[in-house]
Amino acid sequence: MTVELRVLQPSEWDNWYEGLEQAFGGVRQASERRELIRELTDPTRAIAAWDGAVSVGSAGSFGFDVTVPGGSLVRMAGVSEVSVAATHRRRGVLTSMMRRQLDDLREWGEPIAILTASEPAIYGRFGYGVASWQLMCEIDTSRVRFAEPEGPDGITLRRVRPADGLAACEAIYARTVPERPGMIARVPGWDRLQIMDSAEDKAGGSDLQCVLAERDGETVGYTLFRNRPVWDNAGPKGSIQLTDLYGLDPAAYSALWRFLWGIDLTSSITSQNRPVDDPWLHLVSDVRRCDVRTWEGLYVRLVDVGTALATRTYRTGVDLVLEVEDAFCPWNEGRWRLSGDSKGAVCERTADAADLVLSVRELGGAYMGGISLSSLAAAGLVREVRPGALAQASAAFGSDVAPWVPHNF
Numbered sequence: 001m002t003v004e005l006r007v008l009q010p011s012e013w014d015n016w017y018e019g020l021e022q023a024f025g026g027v028r029q030a031s032e033r034r035e036l037i038r039e040l041t042d043p044t045r046a047i048a049a050w051d052g053a054v055s056v057g058s059a060g061s062f063g064f065d066v067t068v069p070g071g072s073l074v075r076m077a078g079v080s081e082v083s084v085a086a087t088h089r090r091r092g093v094l095t096s097m098m099r100r101q102l103d104d105l106r107e108w109g110e111p112i113a114i115l116t117a118s119e120p121a122i123y124g125r126f127g128y129g130v131a132s133w134q135l136m137c138e139i140d141t142s143r144v145r146f147a148e149p150e151g152p153d154g155i156t157l158r159r160v161r162p163a164d165g166l167a168a169c170e171a172i173y174a175r176t177v178p179e180r181p182g183m184i185a186r187v188p189g190w191d192r193l194q195i196m197d198s199a200e201d202k203a204g205g206s207d208l209q210c211v212l213a214e215r216d217g218e219t220v221g222y223t224l225f226r227n228r229p230v231w232d233n234a235g236p237k238g239s240i241q242l243t244d245l246y247g248l249d250p251a252a253y254s255a256l257w258r259f260l261w262g263i264d265l266t267s268s269i270t271s272q273n274r275p276v277d278d279p280w281l282h283l284v285s286d287v288r289r290c291d292v293r294t295w296e297g298l299y300v301r302l303v304d305v306g307t308a309l310a311t312r313t314y315r316t317g318v319d320l321v322l323e324v325e326d327a328f329c330p331w332n333e334g335r336w337r338l339s340g341d342s343k344g345a346v347c348e349r350t351a352d353a354a355d356l357v358l359s360v361r362e363l364g365g366a367y368m369g370g371i372s373l374s375s376l377a378a379a380g381l382v383r384e385v386r387p388g389a390l391a392q393a394s395a396a397f398g399s400d401v402a403p404w405v406p407h408n409f
């Protein structure tokens with residue numbers, strides 16, 4: 001077997017994408033979704049692995065602007081479309097594509113790569129660290145009360161067709177992007193993916209539904225969801241499957257949750273991906289009956305440690321030397337002095353003694369402010385050399401708002 005890696009040619013896209021679909025189980029996606037993905041895929045950023053004329057591997061990336069702690073947007077490579085044919089697995093094809101991709105990103109001057117993984121065991125070896133958790137829930141709305149704060153909110157709700165409400169929803173989404181690390185600014189085209197409504201998206205549920213929250217004629221929030229009607233011997237037991245819910249203020253946010261809670265003939269709300277500090281957790285009468293679970297969400301890989309650490313700000317002042325281990329990208333190895341605060345940062349090579357020793361994977365994990373360096377140290381993954389350095393670094397890297405990635409890619 002000789003596998004050759006090449007940049008994808010547009011004419012090869014069908015072959016390449018079919019290989020990807022095969023690797024994920026062989027179910028062909030709806031043509032509308034396929035065509036949109038084709039449009040969104042930049043072939044010049046996509047790696048194709050070929051065994052003769054057969055496409056046996058894929059690895060793409062999208063250029064995204066992502067919020068980092070402090071609120072600014074930083075260009076990152078959103079790695080996706082990764083697959084190796086079942087006939088060619090466990091022979092190093094993925095490893096060779098990851099090698100090529102990280103070399104390319106370095107050459108293109110893109111200091112950070114991010115992804116969400118199909119399985120947690122895959123990407124740590126390439127220097128990706130878990131940088132956020134996401135919350136899943138199944139709320140028993142027949143037993144759990146939504147204890148909304150009292151007071152007039154002036155909110156009215158309006159149901160619209162998702163396509164008709166898209167511009168208003170996207171305007172709300174855009175306003176929330178700078179408020180939370182990990183949020184990805186929408187690139188034109190990706191908004192259409194949000195309201196795609198093929199049979200595979202519905203999976204037994206209704207068409208996608210959209211409700212806008214408005215105050216004085218201004219949109220101040222929205223929710224996208226499906227209703228999945230279920231009846232059993234005891235009567236109706238439908239479920240609301242929540243896709244999106246954003247409110248610009250507490251009143252708009254609560255009004256949307258209250259609305260979902262009260263939909264007749266349903267007794268649960270489920271979501272696969274909410275932030276771990278979602279405010280509704282404080283507004284329910286019985287959080288145990290909300291069946292809250294967590295998954296790891298975003299993975300971060302610092303491609304160029306110096307540039308990456310200098311592109312975010314720090315919650316408190318920091319001035320210390322990090323000794324970084326990075327076997328897969330050895331150009332990052334060695335000691336870096338990081339000095340910064342809430343206004344900006346500098347990170348440069350130094351010959352000074354190390355204050356903290358850690359691998360690039362842990363540094364990527366801590367980058368978005370949601371995984372504390374102290375907890376990584378407690379796990380034995382960060383070593384404090386100078387007493388006090390860990391507390392200083394952990395406070396500086398942290399974020400008040402948990403990182404979260406609601407944007408699929």
Ligand SMILES: CC(=O)SCCNC(=O)CCNC(=O)[C@H](O)C(C)(C)COP(=O)(O)OP(=O)(O)OC[C@H]1O[C@@H](n2cnc3c(N)ncnc32)[C@H](O)[C@@H]1OP(=O)(O)O
Nearest residue numbers: 023080081082083084089090091092093094095115118121
């Ligand atoms: C960002 C995204 O797109 S996530 C989507 C990832 N794609 C999928 O999950 C689709 C289904 N799976 C696949 O296509 C393939 O199994 C891949 C892409 C995950 C792995 O491809 P392979 O070519 O088999 O990986 P490769 O041979 O380079 O493996 C490198 C190492 O990772 C390990 N590894 C690879 N995949 C997995 C896995 N799913 N679980 C655990 N270990 C894994 C290998 O055992 C190997 O370990 P070793 O170095 O200790 O021997």
